[in-house]
Amino acid sequence: PVIVLNIENDLAKGSARSIEAVDIFEALDPHRDLFVAFGGHAGAAGMTLEASRLEALSQVLVAYIEDNQVDLSTKNELFLDEKLSLPDLTLEPLKNFEKLAPFGMDNKKPVFYLKDFKVENARTMGAGNTHLKLKVSQADAVFEVVAFGLGDLATEFSQTKNLELAVTLSVNKWNGQTSLQLMLVDAKVNGIQLFNIRGKNAPLPENVPVLRFSEEMPNLEKSRAIVVYDLPERLNQLKAIIQQGHFEAIYFKNEIAQPYYLTGFGTRDQFAKLYKTIYQFPEFDIRYKLKELAAYLKIDSILLIKMIQIFEELNFVTIQDGVMQVNKKAEKKAIENSHIYQELKKTVKEQELMALGTVQEIYDYLIEKDEFSN
Structure with missing residues (x-):
């Protein structure tokens, strides 16, 4: 749960948003003596309190989580209303859904499930390239999917295999044209994901351990993703790392210091x-x-x-x-x-693979057991 407050004239005023595992109203309602004003429901609350009581507010929330043994790693359940077929999608269903408005906690907007489609491209948009727009296709139908705040995942969305999306429907009006677009709610992938970042200007993903064989190796014991930045003289060392790890994503940069290939x-x-x-x-x-x-x-x-x-x-x-x-x-x-x-x-053969092969060909080679390995 998160509480955001603005302090002015020694009064803190703002709101709280929570996850399904924490009923924010239940957690704070017994402590109304802390507040000048308070109200809300399980997922959100509004409040005003004296700034001097912020520490007490924090202690109350921590105590509730500890006393109820709340697992904060638990994600909210997402209920999907129906599988989406892009070729059958028109503005008409959206008009019908709008008759169900207004949407809120007790009347949630319909969420649809999309799979077996192709990502034609992924591009960033907005100030600072903060947001993401995907162009997805299924059969002959092509639609755009808007993902707010996910601009840094353009590489992942453009290259991910077995991608599944949860989306809502929205109307986009631009230059006098009205079209239907999809708004991303959540995404899921199946199987290990392999990403090609061998391009000169391809950025490294954030918060992912980077393998540089000319430097000290990072601790990969709990890592679920790695960046292969450069290559050892022979690939046996890299093969051992890939085979012994439990990676869900591998990014191949594959810098080659001495390009014998x-x-x-x-x-x-x-x-x-x-x-x-x-x-x-x-x-x-x-x-x-x-x-x-x-x-x-x-x-x-x-x-x-x-x-x-x-x-x-x-x-x-x-x-x-x-x-x-x-x-x-x-x-x-x-x-x-x-x-x-x-x-x-x-070395020439291995470098040719690492520089010119597909990421799937590279991965298949790296997980292949050597003839004399145990």
């Missing part, structure tokens, strides 16, 4: 050209000439470093204090024999 893992021609180039030099100082070599070979620096590491692993070159020397007596070996090369191929 853009460079590839090196072609035969690239390896041959690299070897031919460095073979001409008795010594090559890679600390100072790596960028020049990358520019000459037209190979990205991050890939070139891996290629040199592969040569070193295969004993084609030796590196000491940043100086690389070609081993001209090295045994001939296939690049594929390199463990570093094989790991690089896996």
Whole structure:
């Protein structure tokens, strides 16, 4: 329950709103001595009292909740009047409902249930993008749903699967046109929700733990949602987190520090050209000439470093204090024999998935048990 009061001339005047679990009138009515004026019902009340009695008012309400062992986490029950079919929806039913007005506590406005529809788009509106407007379709019928105060959930509403809505009907008059629109009362989803926030300007959701593998890991023991901000060098660590957690929502940002999926893992021609180039030099100082070599070979620096590491692993070159020397007596070996090369191929494949795959493809891969896992 919430009580909002304005204090003026040492008098506090305002109103209270409550949830079904707390009968606000029953809680405060026995203490009328606190008030100059008081009245209301189970869900709401109005009051005036001396400002000096605000602490006593707070204590009365807390005592009522504790004495009655009220579970404040309990949500109000929402009664749905009928399932809504968008293709059958016209202004005529709304005119009939308006004959039942005025609506209030004992004569609630009809609430309808909507499922099996598609969210065509979700956009924010109002000052500060506070509110949300959805365009939803079912068969050939398209309607707008207005959700006040939910502008920060535009990403969620536009990408959520198995979304179900509770709505009321309303008339929208704009530019001389009259249309029927839906007003959101509540929403429900089924199953884990996967959100793509890989876009450059996509905002991070508020109050959701963020996985940054370059930083200390957050405590995820009680988390029901996470943001995958960046990626570990190999995805085994991320797979373990996803498989061990009990997440209801996962947001994929998937920042990649070293994008090998853009460079590839090196072609035969690239390896041959690299070897031919460095073979001409008795010594090559890679600390100072790596960028020049990358520019000459037209190979990205991050890939070139891996290629040199592969040569070193295969004993084609030796590196000491940043100086690389070609081993001209090295045994001939296939690049594929390199463990570093094989790991690089896996990294490229994983990065391609995380950068370009759908969020469902990413999730399916992350929850897939490894062959040798317990």
